[in-house]
Amino acid sequence: MSEKSNYEAGFGSDAVKDPQRIVFITKKTSAQVKGVKPRQLMSYPHLVLREVIVFEIFTVALVIVALFWDAPLKQLADPLLTPNPAKAPWYFLGLQELLHYLPPVVAGVLIPTLVIVALVVIPYFDVNIKGEPLWASNRQRRLMVFLGVVAALLFVFGIHEAFDVVIPTIIFASLSVAAYFAPPRGGRLIRYLSGRPLSWWVMSWFIAVSLTLTLVGTFLRGPGWSLVWPGR
Amino acid sequence: MTYPSREQWLERLRNNRVWKSIFRRGPARTNRTRSLAIFGNVFLHILPVKVREKSLRVRATYYLGPFAFFLFVVLTVTGILLMLYYHPAAPQAYYDMKDLRFVVSNGVLLRNLHRLAAQAMVVVVFWHMYHVFYRGGYRPPRQFNWVVGVGLLLLTLFLSYTGYLLPWDQLAFWAITVGTNIIGYVPFIGHRVRFLLLGGNIIGGNALLRFYVLHCVILPLLAAWLIVVHFWRIRKDGGLSTGENEKREERESIETTQVEQEAVTVGVNDERKE
Numbered sequence: 435m436s437e438k439s440n441y442e443a444g445f446g447s448d449a450v451k452d453p454q455r456i457v458f459i460t461k462k463t464s465a466q467v468k469g470v471k472p473r474q475l476m477s478y479p480h481l482v483l484r485e486v487i488v489f490e491i492f493t494v495a496l497v498i499v500a501l502f503w504d505a506p507l508k509q510l511a512d513p514l515l516t517p518n519p520a521k522a523p524w525y526f527l528g529l530q531e532l533l534h535y536l537p538p539v540v541a542g543v544l545i546p547t548l549v550i551v552a553l554v555v556i557p558y559f560d561v562n563i564k565g566e567p568l569w570a571s572n573r574q575r576r577l578m579v580f581l582g583v584v585a586a587l588l589f590v591f592g593i594h595e596a597f598d599v600v601i602p603t604i605i606f607a608s609l610s611v612a613a614y615f616a617p618p619r620g621g622r623l624i625r626y627l628s629g630r631p632l633s634w635w636v637m638s639w640f641i642a643v644s645l646t647l648t649l650v651g652t653f654l655r656g657p658g659w660s661l662v663w664p665g666r
Numbered sequence: 667m668t669y670p671s672r673e674q675w676l677e678r679l680r681n682n683r684v685w686k687s688i689f690r691r692g693p694a695r696t697n698r699t700r701s702l703a704i705f706g707n708v709f710l711h712i713l714p715v716k717v718r719e720k721s722l723r724v725r726a727t728y729y730l731g732p733f734a735f736f737l738f739v740v741l742t743v744t745g746i747l748l749m750l751y752y753h754p755a756a757p758q759a760y761y762d763m764k765d766l767r768f769v770v771s772n773g774v775l776l777r778n779l780h781r782l783a784a785q786a787m788v789v790v791v792f793w794h795m796y797h798v799f800y801r802g803g804y805r806p807p808r809q810f811n812w813v814v815g816v817g818l819l820l821l822t823l824f825l826s827y828t829g830y831l832l833p834w835d836q837l838a839f840w841a842i843t844v845g846t847n848i849i850g851y852v853p854f855i856g857h858r859v860r861f862l863l864l865g866g867n868i869i870g871g872n873a874l875l876r877f878y879v880l881h882c883v884i885l886p887l888l889a890a891w892l893i894v895v896h897f898w899r900i901r902k903d904g905g906l907s908t909g910e911n912e913k914r915e916e917r918e919s920i921e922t923t924q925v926e927q928e929a930v931t932v933g934v935n936d937e938r939k940e
């Protein structure tokens with residue numbers, strides 16, 4: 435760009451009297467955009483109308499549920515009367531469940547921080563952008579690393595007897611290994627699974643574990659955080 | 667005497683001087699006036715003027731993002747109404763809850779709506795995030811909006827959590843006790859953060875007041891601000907992503923616009939002459 439200027443620029447400072455165009459044109463002038471343009475519609479009315487209709491449906495649904503379901507209210511707060519068990523709101527019960535197994539610094543500080551960091555960096559890793567199927571190339575090395583990581587996870591959570599982490603982990607690891615050994619013309623599920631990228635496996639495993647932990651923490655934990663049957 | 671039909675009546679309304687002074691455009695029958703309907707309106711202006719037909723399909727979003735936003739609006743409205751009956755003081759807060767149930771007209775419905783929408787918002791925001799993830803909506807150029815989304819997820823959880831203490835019943839008190847004890851385990855700064863949050867070492871009147879201010883002022887303002895950024899970025903990132911199968915094509919076209927397209931035209935005020 436330094437030798438000869440390959441563009442021209444003009445500038446009018448009186449915006450009203452003297453409208454100007456500033457034009458930059460480089461040597462390769464083709465400002466070509468590849469790819470087909472998908473069909474587009476005007477937001478007004480197509481999008482706006484849909485949103486209004488959807489909002490109305492949501493309102494009606496919300497009011498109907500609120501008429502039949504009642505917000506809980508227990509006795510007045512009493513610092514001297516500890517309920518057993520004392521439970522966090524349901525969306526934190528997965529964490530409380532982990533807290534039961536692991537030391538507080540790990541379950542309460544380290545793991546949540548790692549989860550948040552992992553979520554933030556998802557879009558900045560090329561593996562997640564390319565989305566190549568996990569078992570598409572480099573198969574043997576990947577399998578070794580995969581099994582190593584799974585074994586480490588199972589070991590850590592196994593010695594703490596965290597069954598609600600271990601079980602979903604085993605299920606997911608088995609599915610993934612099944613996808614590895616699957617014949618190329620397997621059933622639909624197998625074909626689906628063997629096309630999944632690493633990010634899919636990690637996220638689905640994460641969702642399965644957090645759901646299991648939350649459900650167990652909500653429904654199966656009673657006095658002293660012992661296992662109980664729901665409704666007892 | 668014949669009465670005007672509905673269309674005629676609407677037409678008359680639209681041609682009314684007052685109506686025109688507000689909306690400044692005729693009926694939205696041409697693409698030009700339809701565009702004006704969007705960018706001539708400060709609120710709708712955050713939407714793109716055109717949308718891909720594909721992003722309008724239910725399966726593209728399941729309306730989860732709009733649902734989350736809708737819940738935020740419901741929570742703001744019901745929350746402000748609840749503030750009319752609520753004193754952030756112990757134990758008065760608890761008696762206000764009782765009043766809502768037994769004294770205030772429709773107090774039960776008001777509180778139910780707020781509580782229900784709060785629970786639903788946590789579910790819907792998580793679900794929205796997972797849906798965006800599986801559709802690959804975080805891919806370039808939408809990376810930053812994903813990060814904004816993570817911020818919104820955290821704010822949603824904090825909002826829900828700070829609200830949990832406000833009824834000042836046993837459920838509230840002990841849930842917050844369990845949670846804030848965890849903060850104490852953060853190395854080095856844990857105890858100070860906990861003290862700052864609770865306004866003391868135990869959960870008492872100070873903690874209630876701080877949670878109230880966080881819940882009713884600070885966090886909602888932050889959330890509203892991030893939601894605006896989130897929506898604005900959807901528009902600036904070229905609308906919603908079109909999903910997994912078209913991703914290659916899409917990405918190609920985006921890269922070419924960013925890298926190869928070096929001819930930039932900046933028009934200064936050339937609309938005046940129209």
Ligand code: HEM
Pocket residue numbers: 726727728729730731732734735738791792794795798801802803804808811812813814815816818819822893896900905906907908
């Ligand atoms: C208060 C919470 C939130 C609100 C109100 C909200 C709202 C919306 C809306 C209305 C859309 C467009 C329609 C749709 O895709 O459903 C959207 C898209 C999006 N949201 Fe959110 N969102 C929230 C939280 C999140 C979270 C937690 C994430 C992820 C961490 C996220 C990431 C995204 C991304 C990346 C898009 C663009 C998707 C695409 O282009 O395909 N949002 N959001």
